[in-house]
Amino acid sequence: MEIIIKPDYDAVCAEAATIILRAWKKKNNLVLGLATGKTPLGLYEKLIAIHKNGEIDFSTVITFGLDEYLGLEETNPQSFAFYLDRHLYRHINIRPENIHRLSGRPSDIDEHCRAYERKIRSVGGIDIQILGLGRNGHIGFNEPGSSLTSRTRLKSLTQETVKANASLFEDEKDVPRFCLTMGIGTILESRLILLLASGEDKADIVARAAEGPVTAFVPASALQLHPQAKFILDEEAASRLALKDYYRWTQENKERLSSFTRKE
Numbered sequence: 001m002e003i004i005i006k007p008d009y010d011a012v013c014a015e016a017a018t019i020i021l022r023a024w025k026k027k028n029n030l031v032l033g034l035a036t037g038k039t040p041l042g043l044y045e046k047l048i049a050i051h052k053n054g055e056i057d058f059s060t061v062i063t064f065g066l067d068e069y070l071g072l073e074e075t076n077p078q079s080f081a082f083y084l085d086r087h088l089y090r091h092i093n094i095r096p097e098n099i100h101r102l103s104g105r106p107s108d109i110d111e112h113c114r115a116y117e118r119k120i121r122s123v124g125g126i127d128i129q130i131l132g133l134g135r136n137g138h139i140g141f142n143e144p145g146s147s148l149t150s151r152t153r154l155k156s157l158t159q160e161t162v163k164a165n166a167s168l169f170e171d172e173k174d175v176p177r178f179c180l181t182m183g184i185g186t187i188l189e190s191r192l193i194l195l196l197a198s199g200e201d202k203a204d205i206v207a208r209a210a211e212g213p214v215t216a217f218v219p220a221s222a223l224q225l226h227p228q229a230k231f232i233l234d235e236e237a238a239s240r241l242a243l244k245d246y247y248r249w250t251q252e253n254k255e256r257l258s259s260f261t262r263k264e
């Protein structure tokens with residue numbers, strides 16, 4: 001696990017965009033897993049900007065949405081399908097057939113979730129999974145108590161998550177109580193995981209996820225088990241990390257390391 005501390009939110013998004021761009025240059029048919037919420041908005045803006053200036057072509061990129069509210073149609077502005085379309089897809093040249101999403105209205109929930117897992121496998125797995133972090137430690141909608149080996153499935157949202165997301169709905173009672181989400185086991189199979197967090201209100205949970213015990217009580221702590229998980233944080237989100245100075249030090253030293261590996 002790598003902790004990358006950046007001065008502010010903009011730099012967090014720029015770092016994630018640079019990692020994606022670098023990966024795309026090596027593998028044009030990159031498979032991305034995409035989160036919604038406030039945190040990745042700046043990253044999506046940066047991806048759109050680098051697409052518009054001709055640095056990245058999305059025509060071969062494949063995407064998978066991380067989660068979806070149960071009960072909402074794709075055309076509902078509160079659905080995650082709508083969010084990804086509004087904040088990313090309609091601004092880039094991704095092919096509609098390369099966009100994969102969990103349906104908010106599947107006719108058979110279990111089969112839909114199994115088919116989603118099969119689809120991920122059929123394209124060779126997810127190369128880069130983008131994650132935000134819930135204040136209760138959730139990743140995707142894997143709420144506290146989710147099995148660390150869980151697969152894509154139906155989940156009940158916690159009251160806390162319903163409240164946190166209520167501002168996007170007219171009334172709290174309109175917030176769906178259920179969702180479909182990739183499981184923690186599904187997420188852990190991604191080759192690279194980028195968890196983005198920004199702001200003081202994430203500082204406590206960032207510290208618990210990165211430095212606390214691995215526990216289903218804090219789903220994001222499962223990322224400690226992943227060989228290629230990067231937490232990209234701004235100063236505020238990193239402020240309660242015990243080993244903050246060490247993480248900074250290792251980042252500063254990275255340049256020296258490249259002098260050992262640079263090809264002649």
Ligand code: F6R
Nearest residue numbers: 035036037038039132133134140
């Ligand atoms: C979104 C998702 C959630 C959010 C998390 C943080 O697809 O699965 O886990 O990433 O709730 O949300 P924000 O970024 O709004 O603080």
